[in-house]
Amino acid sequence: MSRLSQYFSAGRTSGKHTMPFVVILLALTAFACLSNLLLPADSVFHVSTYSITLLGKYLCYAMLALAVDIIWGYCGILSLGHGAFFALGGYAMGMYLMRQIGDRGVYGNPNLPDFMIFLGWKQLPWFWHGMDHFWLAMIMVVLVPGLLAFVFGWLAFRSRVTGVYLSIMTQALTYALMLAFFRNEMGFGGNNGLTDFKDILGFDLQSDHTRVALFAITGVILALLFVISQKILSSRFGKVILAIRDAEARSRFIGYRTDHYKVWLFVFSAVIAGIAGALYVPQVGIINPGEFSPINSIEMVIWVAVGGRGTLIGAIIGALLVNYAKTRFTAIMPDAWLFALGAMFVLVTLYLPKGLVGVYAQLMSKRGSKTPPTPPANTTASVKESNA
Amino acid sequence: MRHLLAFFCCLFGLLAPLAQGAESDTTANQPPANIAPLVLDLTQAKLNKLLPILKQLEAVSDESMVPLFHAMMNGDLYFIKANRQLVVATEESGQRLYKGLYSHAMMPSISEDDLKKIRVNNRLRGYLRNAIARVHLTAASPDVREAAVRELLAHLDKDTITTLERLYPNEPNKKVKETMGLALAMNTASQTNLPDSTRIAAIDRLSTSLENDVRNTLTTLTYQDNPAIKSAAQTALKHIAQRVERFNFLNQLFFGLSLGSVLLLASIGLAITFGVMGVINMAHGEMIMLGAYTTYVVQLMMPNYIDYSIWVAIPAAFLVSGSVGVLIERLVIRHLHGRPLETLLATFGISLILQQLVRTIFSPLNRQVSSPSWMSGSWEINPVFSLTLNRLYILAFSLLVFLVLVMVLKKTSLGLNVRAVSQNRNMAKAMGVRTAWVDAMTFGLGSGIAGIAGVALSQLTNVGPNLGQDYIINSFMVVVFGGVGNLLGTLVAAFSLGIATKFLEPITGAVLSAILVLVFIILFIQKRPKGLFPQKGRAAE
Numbered sequence A: 001m002s003r004l005s006q007y008f009s010a011g012r013t014s015g016k017h018t019m020p021f022v023v024i025l026l027a028l029t030a031f032a033c034l035s036n037l038l039l040p041a042d043s044v045f046h047v048s049t050y051s052i053t054l055l056g057k058y059l060c061y062a063m064l065a066l067a068v069d070i071i072w073g074y075c076g077i078l079s080l081g082h083g084a085f086f087a088l089g090g091y092a093m094g095m096y097l098m099r100q101i102g103d104r105g106v107y108g109n110p111n112l113p114d115f116m117i118f119l120g121w122k123q124l125p126w127f128w129h130g131m132d133h134f135w136l137a138m139i140m141v142v143l144v145p146g147l148l149a150f151v152f153g154w155l156a157f158r159s160r161v162t163g164v165y166l167s168i169m170t171q172a173l174t175y176a177l178m179l180a181f182f183r184n185e186m187g188f189g190g191n192n193g194l195t196d197f198k199d200i201l202g203f204d205l206q207s208d209h210t211r212v213a214l215f216a217i218t219g220v221i222l223a224l225l226f227v228i229s230q231k232i233l234s235s236r237f238g239k240v241i242l243a244i245r246d247a248e249a250r251s252r253f254i255g256y257r258t259d260h261y262k263v264w265l266f267v268f269s270a271v272i273a274g275i276a277g278a279l280y281v282p283q284v285g286i287i288n289p290g291e292f293s294p295i296n297s298i299e300m301v302i303w304v305a306v307g308g309r310g311t312l313i314g315a316i317i318g319a320l321l322v323n324y325a326k327t328r329f330t331a332i333m334p335d336a337w338l339f340a341l342g343a344m345f346v347l348v349t350l351y352l353p354k355g356l357v358g359v360y361a362q363l364m365s366k367r368g369s370k371t372p373p374t375p376p377a378n379t380t381a382s383v384k385e386s387n388a
Numbered sequence B: 001m002r003h004l005l006a007f008f009c010c011l012f013g014l015l016a017p018l019a020q021g022a023e024s025d026t027t028a029n030q031p032p033a034n035i036a037p038l039v040l041d042l043t044q045a046k047l048n049k050l051l052p053i054l055k056q057l058e059a060v061s062d063e064s065m066v067p068l069f070h071a072m073m074n075g076d077l078y079f080i081k082a083n084r085q086l087v088v089a090t091e092e093s094g095q096r097l098y099k100g101l102y103s104h105a106m107m108p109s110i111s112e113d114d115l116k117k118i119r120v121n122n123r124l125r126g127y128l129r130n131a132i133a134r135v136h137l138t139a140a141s142p143d144v145r146e147a148a149v150r151e152l153l154a155h156l157d158k159d160t161i162t163t164l165e166r167l168y169p170n171e172p173n174k175k176v177k178e179t180m181g182l183a184l185a186m187n188t189a190s191q192t193n194l195p196d197s198t199r200i201a202a203i204d205r206l207s208t209s210l211e212n213d214v215r216n217t218l219t220t221l222t223y224q225d226n227p228a229i230k231s232a233a234q235t236a237l238k239h240i241a242q243r244v245e246r247f248n249f250l251n252q253l254f255f256g257l258s259l260g261s262v263l264l265l266a267s268i269g270l271a272i273t274f275g276v277m278g279v280i281n282m283a284h285g286e287m288i289m290l291g292a293y294t295t296y297v298v299q300l301m302m303p304n305y306i307d308y309s310i311w312v313a314i315p316a317a318f319l320v321s322g323s324v325g326v327l328i329e330r331l332v333i334r335h336l337h338g339r340p341l342e343t344l345l346a347t348f349g350i351s352l353i354l355q356q357l358v359r360t361i362f363s364p365l366n367r368q369v370s371s372p373s374w375m376s377g378s379w380e381i382n383p384v385f386s387l388t389l390n391r392l393y394i395l396a397f398s399l400l401v402f403l404v405l406v407m408v409l410k411k412t413s414l415g416l417n418v419r420a421v422s423q424n425r426n427m428a429k430a431m432g433v434r435t436a437w438v439d440a441m442t443f444g445l446g447s448g449i450a451g452i453a454g455v456a457l458s459q460l461t462n463v464g465p466n467l468g469q470d471y472i473i474n475s476f477m478v479v480v481f482g483g484v485g486n487l488l489g490t491l492v493a494a495f496s497l498g499i500a501t502k503f504l505e506p507i508t509g510a511v512l513s514a515i516l517v518l519v520f521i522i523l524f525i526q527k528r529p530k531g532l533f534p535q536k537g538r539a540a541e
Helices: A002-038 A049-075 A082-104 A114-118 A134-158 A163-182 A208-234 A236-246 A248-254 A258-284 A294-307 A312-332 A336-351 A355-367 A380-387 B002-028 B033-044 B047-060 B063-073 B122-136 B142-153 B158-170 B174-190 B196-206 B212-222 B227-276 B284-301 B303-331 B340-362 B389-411 B413-423 B425-430 B435-458 B467-482 B487-508 B510-527
Strands: B077-080 B086-092 B095-100 B115-117 B378-382 B385-388
Touching: A002 A049, A002 A208, A049 A082, A049 A208, A049 A236, A049 A258, A049 A294, A049 A312, A082 A134, A082 A163, A082 A258, A082 A294, A134 A163, A134 A258, A134 B510, A163 A294, A163 B340, A163 B467, A163 B510, A208 A236, A208 A258, A208 A312, A236 A248, A236 A258, A248 A258, A294 A312, A294 A336, A294 A355, A294 B340, A312 A336, A312 A355, A336 B340, B033 B047, B033 B086, B047 B063, B047 B122, B063 B077, B063 B086, B063 B122, B122 B142, B122 B158, B142 B158, B142 B174, B158 B174, B174 B196, B174 B212, B196 B212, B196 B227, B212 B227, B227 B284, B227 B385, B227 B389, B227 B413, B227 B435, B227 B467, B227 B487, B284 B303, B284 B340, B284 B435, B284 B467, B303 B340, B303 B435, B340 B467, B378 B389, B385 B389, B389 B413, B389 B435, B389 B487, B413 B425, B413 B435, B425 B435, B435 B467, B467 B487, B467 B510, B487 B510
Parallel strands: none
Antiparallel strands: B077 B086, B077 B115, B086 B095, B378 B385
16 A cells, blocks of 8 residues: 555656756757857857757657656566667658658659669659658658557557567567668668758758757657656556556456557557657758667667656656767767666666666655655566566 | 909809709700600690690690690790790789799799790680590599589580590499480480480480589470470470479578578577576677687687687687676676566676677677688589588587587486476575576576587678677577477477578568568567467466
């Protein structure tokens, strides 16, 4: 019973942090935008366009971490294949951007993207039709990852594939997709992927204003998805999800169709990942099959683990910190990054099971008067039980 | 002045032996006396007069003729204008050098201006090629004779047939005789002036062969006007095509089994750590990689004994990977007991560290591991079906490793303890089994076997830091597909996945077949989450 009340209070406390976090996030986004646009380039507070794009990339990663945390931290499903949903969303956006190039490509063909002419294709494959409409591309960004997650989740959760098996299956899924997208015959540019984008909705992708706008949109959407996720997870639906994480068999016996809950949460998470991918591609300027590689998907998991899973704020903070560290590390000593990342995996799992947010909560409780209940991040019990 | 004189003396002293050397070179570079006049003719005759001279030379029918013919065929034969001696041009490290045809000694003093080339045209080249083969027909080694007959099959001419007819009755080796008979039958079948019955008999004889040239001959025969010959040739071709089909099937099967053996080796260690212990080791692929790099290092340490290095590499790889495995178990996995997802993440971190470590030590480039000589080459069963020896050995090796592992688990006290701990940890502990020790040993065993797999893989593919990554997902698939905790299931799964992949490959292409197999397993696991051979009874939990 005490555990149960702990969960209720957990939901409330994270709700308490929601508004300040959103405000800080939006304020920082606005500050970065304005300082780029208004302040002169030599000002101390000026944020260069390069940094804006970099920050935009981090925010996309944060969104992705949010998606991973929703299913891992709150439902105990460790997906090692979220990169697949991210990349699919990215490819949908990439296809739209590719069609926007029109006849400005190297071969100057208004109907076919460069790589298709290069491969000797005569006409557009059926799945490229209509991708020059922004609205259709945006529907695809949501639909394709969502549908894949639905089919996969429906199959997996219905036959009660859980724990490690599910993780390996998701990894196999993204691996299979990577192999598939590397093939030229797939019609997605093969090895090189989609790149050389020119503009989005008529705005030049290279111009500072577009870049700042994209960054601002990413920030706003991240805040929006954060609030929506928070609402969903603290609703009745979210309570059941938590119950499934901690005792799936028990929740099933009580009468919940746990597989349905899991499938819909999985789809929701995949859609977030897809949106993150769609925002990522115009800012980075390329999407290729490397995004599907299993190592990318597993790196997302460590962002969440570092930040603290089971807390949405933790996932976002983790993604921002780890990626900032990655940028710095790879600039100073590129070889050391994989050592650092590997060590992070080991040390965080061994010594920081609750992540940085957990450490913060511990510090607060040590210092303090009242103990703020830390959100439980321990899925051990759930995994054991669901395997049984 | 005196100094200058001394200098000249010295110079002469230095040059004298050189001049002498050149002199002795030219004296040794004389053809045997019996052919000397012919060789002299060779240097004097016009291009269109060369053929009769070559025929006379061939009539001597001696293997000593082969180097001359060879050099001439390749257009490397020259003679020295001054003394009409034959020399061969060779290319060494980008420099053109000349070698005495008979003395085999380098002639550094000779330059291009002193030489004249013995010219050759296509007709002569064709003649020379056959002549070399014909000379080889009388060689002492049956293998050389066999190869010579095969070489001749492609372009049979009158001279060749006469030679073959002469040699056929006296040929002692059965296999060579058979091939010679084939060549004669090819000739008989193509002769339009012979009676049909003789020709059809020859065609029947041809229908038992799988040689490419035989098929070409038969195909040309199907275009002839003679209806009896035409239909006989068609039947023969059909018969051959059926046999080729059968051997192609066997070929695919062999490649499937070979891929299966690789999968088995890669996943069998995982079947121990994941299947029996229930520990997810994402660094398993890196254990394979360490084994492969151990092979490389062992070869570096004993460069003169490549043939034996593999016998050192196998135990060395077992020890290296095994001890790294024990280390990982003691330092990390032990602390994460009962938390499979955390174990997965931590071991993944270890795999990143190990990869980067290897990249730092050995460079990110692939390293070449050479195969021992007894493993290279292939076992040619017939012209359309041959088994590469290294794949054959690895197939046998994988089965051997499997058997040894099963024996270790069944017959040794370690195996007994491992099984006890995997079935009921607490009970085993209560009975006095040192579970911590057993865990470490099991993990070491699984990792060590992965190291051995690395030795085998290093014989098939390049050794690079990503070697393990290429196999990890497939290994997990094999173990899950076969049923966790079941070594026999792993065996069956590895071979069935290998064969399925290779049989899909010609239809769909290599990448798509890999994808299809992956998708199949993903769907299969949804249907039967416990794999092909689920554990039953208490162990199943």
